[in-house]
Amino acid sequence: MSEADDRGGEVSVAIADGVATVSISHPQRRNAMTYRMWTDLAALCDRLAGDRSVRLLVVRGTDGHFCAGADISGLRDESVADYQAASQAAEEALATFPKPTIAFVAGACIGGGTQIAVACDLRIADTTATFGITPARLGIVYPQTAVERAVQLLGPAVTKYLLFSASVIDGQRAWELGLVNELHAPEVAERRIGELADLLVHQRSLLSQMAAKAMVDAVARDGFVPPALAASWAAEAAAGSDGVEGIAAFLEHRPPDFTWSGPGG
Numbered sequence: 001m002s003e004a005d006d007r008g009g010e011v012s013v014a015i016a017d018g019v020a021t022v023s024i025s026h027p028q029r030r031n032a033m034t035y036r037m038w039t040d041l042a043a044l045c046d047r048l049a050g051d052r053s054v055r056l057l058v059v060r061g062t063d064g065h066f067c068a069g070a071d072i073s074g075l076r077d078e079s080v081a082d083y084q085a086a087s088q089a090a091e092e093a094l095a096t097f098p099k100p101t102i103a104f105v106a107g108a109c110i111g112g113g114t115q116i117a118v119a120c121d122l123r124i125a126d127t128t129a130t131f132g133i134t135p136a137r138l139g140i141v142y143p144q145t146a147v148e149r150a151v152q153l154l155g156p157a158v159t160k161y162l163l164f165s166a167s168v169i170d171g172q173r174a175w176e177l178g179l180v181n182e183l184h185a186p187e188v189a190e191r192r193i194g195e196l197a198d199l200l201v202h203q204r205s206l207l208s209q210m211a212a213k214a215m216v217d218a219v220a221r222d223g224f225v226p227p228a229l230a231a232s233w234a235a236e237a238a239a240g241s242d243g244v245e246g247i248a249a250f251l252e253h254r255p256p257d258f259t260w261s262g263p264g265g
Contacts, residue, residue: 009033009071011040013048018055018201020048023062024116030068030108031061035078037071038086041116045093052261055201057097058193059120060104061113069111069134080140087112088143095119095149100200100209104193105129106186110168115146118153118179121213124196125171125180126189132168133159152220154178205242207260236263 009026022044024031033041048054061067070083078086094101094116103109103117105125110132117123117131133150135142142163150159158177161167175183184192200209211233215225237243242260249256 009037011037011044013044015048015051015054018053019058019197020051020054020056021058021060022048023060024067025062026071027063029071029073030065031063031113032068032071033087033112034071035083035086038083038090038112042086042090042093045090045097049093049097049099055099055206055261056197057094057099057101057120058104058197059094059101059116061107064128065107066103066105066109066129067113067116068108069113072138084140084143087115088145091115091119091143091145091149095145098210098213099206100213102193102196104189105131105171105180106189110134114150114179115143118146118149123180124182124184124189124193125174126184126186127171128186129171129174129180129183130168131171131174131179132166133162134166134168136163136166203255205246205256205258205260206262207237207240207242207258210262211237 008028009032011022011024013020013022015021022041024033024037024041026032026034026037045057048057100122101120102122102124103120105117105123106128107130109117109125109129111134114131114133133142147159147163150162154162154177162169169177171180171183174180182192214229214233218225218229240260242258245258246256
């Protein structure tokens with residue numbers, strides 16, 4: 001399925017073998033995001049969050065780039081406030097997606113592109129990737145939630161450097177700063193994202209992943225795991241069969257067959 005913007009931008013999704021791949025495409029603008037593309041991204045994330053066939057969400061760009069930020073030409077039609085509200089809604093939908101998310105980054109990942117990548121759980125990049133947080137070039141203020149997530153990921157000093165300078169850094173520097181989890185040559189990166197997707201979807205427990213995501217996000221947000229949250233996941237684990245299957249598979253020296261597909265399932 002896809003949603004097309006009047007000026008050529010599109011956000012589409014393909015679902016195969018438990019992986020939902022969301023593609024950002026606006027080739028004339030290096031996949032820069034229009035207002036409509038942000039609203040489409042939010043809507044897709046909301047729909048996919050409730051799809052039990054989806055166990056992993058991968059966000060990527062087309063035509064050699066991830067996302068070059070905002071389509072500045074579109075800001076003539078939308079106010080900066082409305083545009084930023086749409087970008088924050090999409091960022092929030094992506095950041096709160098209950099299952100694992102990966103940004104697969106090649107080429108430009110600037111401004112709103114970095115906002116999208118940081119909202120994902122993991123970031124895999126190839127060596128063509130460049131990153132920047134660039135509102136200081138336009139005299140606008142980076143969204144509050146995007147600042148908070150950048151600080152949680154990178155720390156105050158690195159976030160200030162990127163925001164103050166609006167510098168564009170290469171993939172190697174992004175990896176050194178902790179913005180990227182893995183960095184590979186382009187021909188290796190495509191293979192690696194497939195391998196990682198297979199590992200997460202077919203060889204690891206979704207229950208464990210979703211519980212971990214909920215608790216890690218709670219620590220990042222509040223500094224601790226609320227007891228009620230820990231208790232709810234302990235109850236979910238006790239009611240499900242993944243734990244029994246995982247231990248049995250380990251003792252029998254075979255791959256596990258995890259079947260848990262979501263809370264209550």
